[in-house]
Structures are given as C-alpha cells and as structure tokens.
Amino acid sequence: MDLECASQETVKQGLLARGWPPIKGFSKHVKTKVLEFFSLLIKLGLDDPRRVVHSLKAGLALTLVSLFYYYQPLYKSFGVSAMWAVITVVVVFEFSVGATLGKGVNRGLATLLAGGLAVGAHQLANLSGRIGEPIVLGIFVFLQAAVSTFVRFCPQIKARYDYGLLIFILTFSLISISGFRDDEVLELVHKRLLTVLIGGSTCVIISVLVFPVWAGQDLHNLIASNMEKLGIFLEGFGDEYFKMPEDGESEEDRPFLQGYKSVLDSKTIEDALANFARWEPRHGRFQFRHPWKQYLKIGALTRKCASRIESLNGHLYADIQAKREIRSKIQETCTTISMESGKALKELSMAIKTMVKPFAADIHIENSKSSVKNLDTLLKSGLWDDETDLLEVVPVATVASLLIDVVTCTAEIAESVNELATMLKFEVVEPTVSPEKPETGQPKIGIS
Amino acid sequence: MDLECASQETVKQGLLARGWPPIKGFSKHVKTKVLEFFSLLIKLGLDDPRRVVHSLKAGLALTLVSLFYYYQPLYKSFGVSAMWAVITVVVVFEFSVGATLGKGVNRGLATLLAGGLAVGAHQLANLSGRIGEPIVLGIFVFLQAAVSTFVRFCPQIKARYDYGLLIFILTFSLISISGFRDDEVLELVHKRLLTVLIGGSTCVIISVLVFPVWAGQDLHNLIASNMEKLGIFLEGFGDEYFKMPEDGESEEDRPFLQGYKSVLDSKTIEDALANFARWEPRHGRFQFRHPWKQYLKIGALTRKCASRIESLNGHLYADIQAKREIRSKIQETCTTISMESGKALKELSMAIKTMVKPFAADIHIENSKSSVKNLDTLLKSGLWDDETDLLEVVPVATVASLLIDVVTCTAEIAESVNELATMLKFEVVEPTVSPEKPETGQPKIGIS
Numbered sequence: 001m002d003l004e005c006a007s008q009e010t011v012k013q014g015l016l017a018r019g020w021p022p023i024k025g026f027s028k029h030v031k032t033k034v035l036e037f038f039s040l041l042i043k044l045g046l047d048d049p050r051r052v053v054h055s056l057k058a059g060l061a062l063t064l065v066s067l068f069y070y071y072q073p074l075y076k077s078f079g080v081s082a083m084w085a086v087i088t089v090v091v092v093f094e095f096s097v098g099a100t101l102g103k104g105v106n107r108g109l110a111t112l113l114a115g116g117l118a119v120g121a122h123q124l125a126n127l128s129g130r131i132g133e134p135i136v137l138g139i140f141v142f143l144q145a146a147v148s149t150f151v152r153f154c155p156q157i158k159a160r161y162d163y164g165l166l167i168f169i170l171t172f173s174l175i176s177i178s179g180f181r182d183d184e185v186l187e188l189v190h191k192r193l194l195t196v197l198i199g200g201s202t203c204v205i206i207s208v209l210v211f212p213v214w215a216g217q218d219l220h221n222l223i224a225s226n227m228e229k230l231g232i233f234l235e236g237f238g239d240e241y242f243k244m245p246e247d248g249e250s251e252e253d254r255p256f257l258q259g260y261k262s263v264l265d266s267k268t269i270e271d272a273l274a275n276f277a278r279w280e281p282r283h284g285r286f287q288f289r290h291p292w293k294q295y296l297k298i299g300a301l302t303r304k305c306a307s308r309i310e311s312l313n314g315h316l317y318a319d320i321q322a323k324r325e326i327r328s329k330i331q332e333t334c335t336t337i338s339m340e341s342g343k344a345l346k347e348l349s350m351a352i353k354t355m356v357k358p359f360a361a362d363i364h365i366e367n368s369k370s371s372v373k374n375l376d377t378l379l380k381s382g383l384w385d386d387e388t389d390l391l392e393v394v395p396v397a398t399v400a401s402l403l404i405d406v407v408t409c410t411a412e413i414a415e416s417v418n419e420l421a422t423m424l425k426f427e428v429v430e431p432t433v434s435p436e437k438p439e440t441g442q443p444k445i446g447i448s
Numbered sequence: 449m450d451l452e453c454a455s456q457e458t459v460k461q462g463l464l465a466r467g468w469p470p471i472k473g474f475s476k477h478v479k480t481k482v483l484e485f486f487s488l489l490i491k492l493g494l495d496d497p498r499r500v501v502h503s504l505k506a507g508l509a510l511t512l513v514s515l516f517y518y519y520q521p522l523y524k525s526f527g528v529s530a531m532w533a534v535i536t537v538v539v540v541f542e543f544s545v546g547a548t549l550g551k552g553v554n555r556g557l558a559t560l561l562a563g564g565l566a567v568g569a570h571q572l573a574n575l576s577g578r579i580g581e582p583i584v585l586g587i588f589v590f591l592q593a594a595v596s597t598f599v600r601f602c603p604q605i606k607a608r609y610d611y612g613l614l615i616f617i618l619t620f621s622l623i624s625i626s627g628f629r630d631d632e633v634l635e636l637v638h639k640r641l642l643t644v645l646i647g648g649s650t651c652v653i654i655s656v657l658v659f660p661v662w663a664g665q666d667l668h669n670l671i672a673s674n675m676e677k678l679g680i681f682l683e684g685f686g687d688e689y690f691k692m693p694e695d696g697e698s699e700e701d702r703p704f705l706q707g708y709k710s711v712l713d714s715k716t717i718e719d720a721l722a723n724f725a726r727w728e729p730r731h732g733r734f735q736f737r738h739p740w741k742q743y744l745k746i747g748a749l750t751r752k753c754a755s756r757i758e759s760l761n762g763h764l765y766a767d768i769q770a771k772r773e774i775r776s777k778i779q780e781t782c783t784t785i786s787m788e789s790g791k792a793l794k795e796l797s798m799a800i801k802t803m804v805k806p807f808a809a810d811i812h813i814e815n816s817k818s819s820v821k822n823l824d825t826l827l828k829s830g831l832w833d834d835e836t837d838l839l840e841v842v843p844v845a846t847v848a849s850l851l852i853d854v855v856t857c858t859a860e861i862a863e864s865v866n867e868l869a870t871m872l873k874f875e876v877v878e879p880t881v882s883p884e885k886p887e888t889g890q891p892k893i894g895i896s
Contacts, residue, residue: 066625307759397849
C-alpha cells in the first residue's frame with residue numbers, strides 16, 4: 001500500500017512538474033490559434049487600411065450618439081427612446097457610403113410609413129372596445145407580417161428594399177402593439193422617427209465626411225483591375241506555352257498567371273457594389289445617375305473572357321502536350337495574338353482607370369485580328385503531312401481556337417468600354433508615343 | 449378674344465371629356481405595374497409554395513410574442529422590455545431552420561456575453577465618479593465598437609458570427625450607456641436576456657415544428673439537380689451538334705440545353721446553404737455533423753464541368769461549323785461519349801437524391817472512357833488527307849478535346865460522390881435492369 005501511494009505520489013509530482021501535459025498542450029494550442037488570429041487581423045488591416053479607418057469611424061459614430069444619454073438636456077427630451085439612435089447607428093453604419101445611405105434611407109422611410117399605418121391601425125382597433133382591441137391588433141400584425149415577409153421574396157425588391165421591409169414589419173408591430181398599453185402612440189411614433197433620423201444622419205454624415213469609401217469608385221476600380229489581370233495573363237501566356245518544359249514546374253511557380261482566377265467569381269461582389277453605388281450622390285468623377293449597368297455589362301464580358309482563359313490555362317500544364325515541331329509552327333502567330341489581346345485589355349483597363357478614351361486598344365485589337373487571319377492561312381496551308389499524328393494536333397488546334405475566341409471577347413469588351421466612354425464623355429488625349437503598327441493588313445482604327 | 453376663350457373652353461372640355469390624357473396615361477401605367485407585381489408574387493408563390501408557408505409562420509410567430517403585451521400577468525413582469533421579444537422574432541426568423549438557429553444562437557450568446565461585459569464596464573465606470581463616468585463609458589463604447597467592427601472583416605468570422613458581433617456591439621453599447629441613467633443594470637440585462645431567449649426560442653420552435661425548411665436538404669437537392677442539368681445537356685448534345693443545321697434556329701429553341709447555365713453561378717447559394725446547414729440538428733437522413741464540405745467539393749467539381757459544357761455550347765451555334773464529312777467521321781464516337789457521360793451524371797445525381805450507392809455510373813464512365821480511346825484511334829488513323837482544310841478540322845478537334853475534358857470531370861465527380869457514399873454509408877441496392885455493357889474494352893467497375 002505504502003509503495004503504491006508513493007508511486008502515485010511520484011506520478012503526481014511528475015505531472016505537476018511537467019505542468020500536466022494535456023493542459024500544457026491545450027494552452028499551447030490556444031496560444032497558436034490566438035497568434036494566428038492576430039496575424040490574420042494585422043494582414044486584413046494591411047491589405048486594406050480603409051478597414052481600420054472604418055472601424056474607428058464606427059466607434060466615433062456610436063460614441064457621438066451616446067451623448068444623448070450623457071447630456072442631461074438631450075436625455076430629458078428623448079428619455080429611453082434615445083436607445084433607438086444607438087440601435088440605428090449600430091445597424092445602419094456600413095463600409096461604403098452607398099450601403100450606409102441605402103440602409104439609412106430604407107430605415108427612415110420604413111419607420112415613417114409603418115409609424116403612420118400603425119397609428120391608423122391603433123385608431124381602428126380602439127373602436128372595437130377593450131375586448132375586441134387585442135384581437136383586431138393581432139389580425140393586423142399577422143396580416144402585415146405575412147404579406148411583408150412574402151414580398152421580401154421578390155428578387156427586385158430584395159436587392160434594394162429588403163432592409164426597409166424588415167424595419168416596416170418591426171416598427172408596425174412595435175407601435176401598434178405598444179398602443180395597447182400606452183395611449184401616447186403619436187408621441188411614440190414621433191420620438192422613434194426623430195431618433196432614427198438622428199442616428200441615421202449621424203451615420204451618413206460621418207460616412208461621407210470622414211475618409212469616405214465610395215462603392216461606385218470600388219466598382220470602377222474592380223472592373224478595371226479585373227480586365228488588367230486578364231491582360232497580364234495573356235501577355236505572359238505565349239512565352240509560357242511555347243517555352244521549353246522544365247522539370248518540377250507547376251501552376252504555383254507563376255503567380256502572375258493565376259490572377260485571372262479571382263475574376264471568375266466576381267459576379268456577386270460586382271452586383272452588390274452596383275446596388276450600393278446607385279444610392280450614392282455625385283462624388284469626384286461620378287454622377288448620381290452614373291451608368292452602373294454598363295459597368296456590370298463590361299464585368300460580365302470580362303468574366304466570359306476569363307472562362308476562355310481558364311480553358312487556356314488548362315492547356316499550359318496539360319499531360320498531353322503537342323509536339324514541339326507542330327507547336328513551333330504556330331508559335332509566333334499565337335504569341336502575337338495573345339500578346340496583342342493582352343495589351344488591348346491592359347489599355348482598356350487603363351482607359352477606364354484614368355477615364356481617358358482608349359486610343360491604342362483598337363490598334364492592338366486590329367493587330368491581333370490580322371494575326372488571326374495569319375493563323376487561318378497557316379492552318380489552311382496544310383501545315384502538317386499524312387504522317388502527323390492528329391492527336392498531337394488537337395491540343396494546338398484547341399489552343400488556337402481558344403485564342404481566336406479570346407480575340408472576339410476582347411473586341412466585345414472594347415466595344416462596351418467605348419460605349420461607356422461615349423456615355424461618360426471620356427477625355428480624348430493624343431498619346432505621346434504611337435503604338436506599333438500591325439505587321440500585315442490595313443489597321444482600321446475605330447472598328448473593333 | 450371671345451373666339452380665343454371659346455376655343456380654350458373647347459380644349460378644356462375636350463380634355464375633361466377624355467379624362468385628361470396625362471393622368472389617364474399615368475393611371476394606366478400604374479395599373480399595369482401593379483398587375484405585373486401581383487402576377488410576379490403569384491409566380492413566386494407557385495414556384496415554391498414553402499414561401500407562402502414561411503410568410504404565414506412569420507406572422508404566427510409575431511402574433512404569439514405580441515401576447516406579452518396583451519396578457520396582463522406577462523406584461524406586468526416584463527413591461528416595455530417585452531419589445532425585445534418582438535424585435536428578436538422579426539430579425540431572427542429566417543426561411544430555413546439552419547439560418548434561424550444560427551441567428552438565434554448568435555443573438556442569444558452575444559446578448560449574454562455583451563450583457564456580462566457591460567455590467568463589468570458599468571462597475572468600473574462607477575468607480576470614476578460622476579464626472580469621470582461618461583468619459584470612461586465613452587472610451588469603453590468606442591473601443592469595443594472599433595475592435596468588434598474590425599473583427600467583422602475577418603472572412604471566417606463573417607461567415608458564421610457576423611450577426612453575433614453586431615448584436616454584441618448593440619447590447620454592450622445599450623446596456624453600458626443605459627447604466628449611466630438607470631442603476632438597475634443587472635435587472636436590465638436579465639430582462640433583455642430573458643426576452644431575447646423567449647423571442648429566439650419562439651422562432652426556433654415554430655421553424656422546426658411547423659413545416660420545417662431544412663437548408664441541408666436544400667443543399668442536398670441543389671447539388672443533385674445541378675448534376676442532373678449537366679447530364680440532360682450532355683445526353684442531348686450529340687444529336688444537337690451532329691444534326692442537319694436548319695434555318696432560323698437559335699439557343700432559345702432548345703430550353704433543355706440551357707439548364708446548365710444556372711449551375712455556373714451557384715457558388716454563392718451553395719456556400720450560404722452549407723453555412724446554414726451546419727447549425728441544423730439531426731433531421732431525416734441528415735446528421736448534425738453531416739459532411740457538408742464534401743457537398744461543396746462536389747458542387748465545385750460540377751461547376752468545373754459546367755464551364756467545359758459552356759464551351760461546348762458555344763460550338764453548337766458557332767458561325768464556323770466543321771464540314772459535314774469531317775463531323776460525320778467522329779459523330780458516333782462523340783455522341784457515345786457525350787451520351788454516356790450524361791447518363792453517368794444523371795445516375796450520380798439519382799444516387800445522391802435517393803442516397804443509394806451509385807451502381808451503373810461507373811459502367812457509363814468506363815463506356816465513355818473506352819469511347820475516348822476509340823476517338824484517339826480514329827484521330828490517329830489519319831482521318832483526313834492533305835486536301836482537308838485544317839481550319840475545318842479545328843472546331844471538330846476542339847469539340848473532341850472538350851468532350852475528353854468532360855469525361856475527366858465526370859470521373860472526378862463520380863469519385864467524390866463515391867467518397868460521399870462511403871462517408872454516409874449509402875444503401876447498396878442491386879439494380880433490376882443491368883445497364884448496357886461497353887462496346888469495346890473491358891469495363892472495370894469500381895475504377896473511375
């Protein structure tokens with residue numbers, strides 16, 4: 001017994017000395033997680049410092065409206081209703097001006113409308129006596145909640161007024177029900193509306209005045225940078241596809257060729273930004289009724305081009321590569337097509353960024369189109385003989401046809417960028433250095 | 449003058465008689481819009497009757513919590529705080545059980561945590577005297593709002609706990625600020641927590657018991673039906689591509705060939721459903737920790753296949769069509785590949801739907817793989833001579849290579865469906881009718 005106790009004792013001491021492994025392991029695990037989390041936060045801040053600024057702005061707005069509680073004269077006139085100003089700030093303050101304005105306007109109008117209707121409902125319910133009142137109120141609340149909830153399924157309404165409908169249900173229910181206990185319904189509506197307005201305008205003012213983030217500007221930059229990413233891929237594709245294959249290479253070795261991937265999934269963010277941008281007033285080079293739809297159109301065409309590029313990328317590291325001799329025959333033409341389309345896309349991207357009419361893009365597109373014609377001739381001239389394995393031709397043929405598709409897409413993008421340039425009256429600037437002329441054919445500038 | 453007056457009179461009378469055109473036109477316009485809106489609503493209801501049920505459920509939940517106001521004993525214990533139950537119901541009640549549970553748990557836990565911290569902040573601020581108190585409180589509110597707002601940018605946290613953080617900011621601010629005016633902070637926290645719990649559980653109970661809508665089930669069905677759409681396209685593609693071109697035909701004529709398009713954009717909805725599904729308890733054939741990630745993996749592979757199919761679709765109505773003679777040489781093989789991959793996808797979709805181990809899918813994939821080998825032989829055997837215009841070969845070669853890609857994608861999908869089948873222990877059911885055996889080669893069932 002003594003021996004057993006002693007050994008148990010030793011074990012315990014040992015455990016204590018080592019700090020009880022499970023706990024030690026657990027605390028180490030927690031430490032790693034916490035460190036990971038903090039480095040993630042720092043990365044988020046460095047990636048886009050506007051996030052840090054936004055957080056400080058949110059803190060500022062909230063601290064400002066909390067003055068209602070601290071400052072006696074203000075508190076006297078609003079009382080507990082001041083809470084609605086705080087709630088409004090928390091839920092309305094968003095990253096971009098457009099999102100904040102959209103939510104603020106939705107909340108304000110919905111509160112006004114629901115407040116008015118709720119007062120009406122309260123008056124009607126009052127007529128039905130003390131017993132009938134809760135029944136009539138219950139029916140009203142049920143009906144409006146069911147109808148408004150159903151209307152929220154409508155996609156067009158969901159996109160712009162979803163939050164307004166939510167606040168409508170909330171305010172109508174709260175005010176019509178409160179009316180049962182508190183006869184000062186009108187005062188209730190009045191106070192609620194006023195506090196919501198104060199909270200909402202605090203958000204809007206801080207959002208517009210302190211380092212504003214414009215959704216429209218973000219959409220503008222996103223569309224331009226997506227186009228640039230495709231341009232970078234195309235400029236690099238020719239050299240990459242036709243170069244000597246080396247051992248141990250994979251997709252990860254060429255990060256500049258992977259940029260296009262984010263373009264494929266950008267529809268959701270583009271739609272959201274366009275929705276927010278519609279609420280934004282005139283700012284910088286953007287008017288109130290800026291043609292955001294045209295941006296979405298350009299974005300859709302860019303995505304279409306990106307999906308072709310994904311197919312091209314699949315051929316970069318495919319298992320079945322075409323024979324060197326066959327590839328080398330079309331190398332120059334294909335490289336030119338890819339390079340010129342890439343240059344055109346980068347030019348168009350720059351045109352959007354600087355809001356200057358694209359000048360050289362049409363020339364690059366004409367260059368790539370005349371190279372497409374060269375490729376046609378090359379393919380028609382019977383580039384290969386009877387002994388050529390057609391299986392080795394297939395990948396080359398596919399790459400060629402995808403490149404031809406890319407030129408078509410690029411021309412479509414150029415056309416819609418030109419439409420945008422006309423809509424927005426982009427500046428016309430004569431370039432200081434003229435781009436290279438096409439090698440063959442007559443370039444028709446202006447036709448794309 | 450008289451004449452002028454008279455003529456003006458006539459004009460006026462005419463306008464009145466005709467009901468003043470602008471107003472008439474406007475009212476007609478409004479009428480059309482209203483009618484359009486109602487027919488849209490009816491369509492929304494008919495498309496998915498669960499939307500109507502959801503709206504009625506929302507109305508019911510709201511009417512239930514409003515009893516707090518009508519029923520005297522309940523109102524006595526909660527007073528104005530009963531409003532929080534109403535607010536909770538309006539904002540927490542969502543379409544699916546998972547979304548409702550996620551929001552409810554977020555709101556409940558955030559209220560508990562923020563309430564506790566706010567009481568602590570209130571005690572600390574109390575120590576700093578009447579003048580220091582608002583300053584200390586202001587600093588607390590500013591700091592927590594800024595930090596929490598920044599943490600909301602973290603994508604992993606945003607996906608699951610965004611709403612919780614919003615409620616954390618809201619509750620902490622409200623309670624710590626209210627404490628400045630009202631010393632009964634503990635009671636305030638207690639009441640708020642209790643009403644939020646009551647509102648939240650009302651939502652969860654109604655959402656689970658009355659015609660529940662499970663996000664998990666929706667994700668399951670979506671993945672299966674997306675796969676089926678691709679299968680339908682592939683089954684029809686061969687006949688459509690190789691048939692006689694007729695005049696005036698366009699994409700709109702073949703709606704069954706357009707179903708795949710919705711698959712391309714389904715990432716957002718799949719991610720959202722998987723996020724909601726993670727909150728859902730065991731229901732029907734789904735456990736609490738169902739492998740939703742595997743569904744997302746299958747979904748991503750399906751989208752990859754859909755992007756190949758989009759390229760194929762581009763060749764259906766392309767301007768440059770390959771010559772009939774060339775096309776007819778590979779017609780049979782390509783049609784078989786397309787048909788067999790389509791059958792495999794439909795089989796896999798059915799396997800997911802019924803949760804029965806896919807049986808015939810591997811056979812169909814082997815069939816299509818052996819057809820790919822046939823296609824290889826056909827292409828290698830020098831199908832065309834020196835006189836063949838290579839430009840006419842290119843589209844055929846591209847279609848062939850895309851079909852080969854589709855077979856690879858289908859095999860990948862089959863593999864991940866088999867993984868899912870193993871994870872979930874799908875039933876094994878011997879088919880009553882055995883599928884056709886492959887025409888050439890030895891089918892290796894089980895290898896895909």
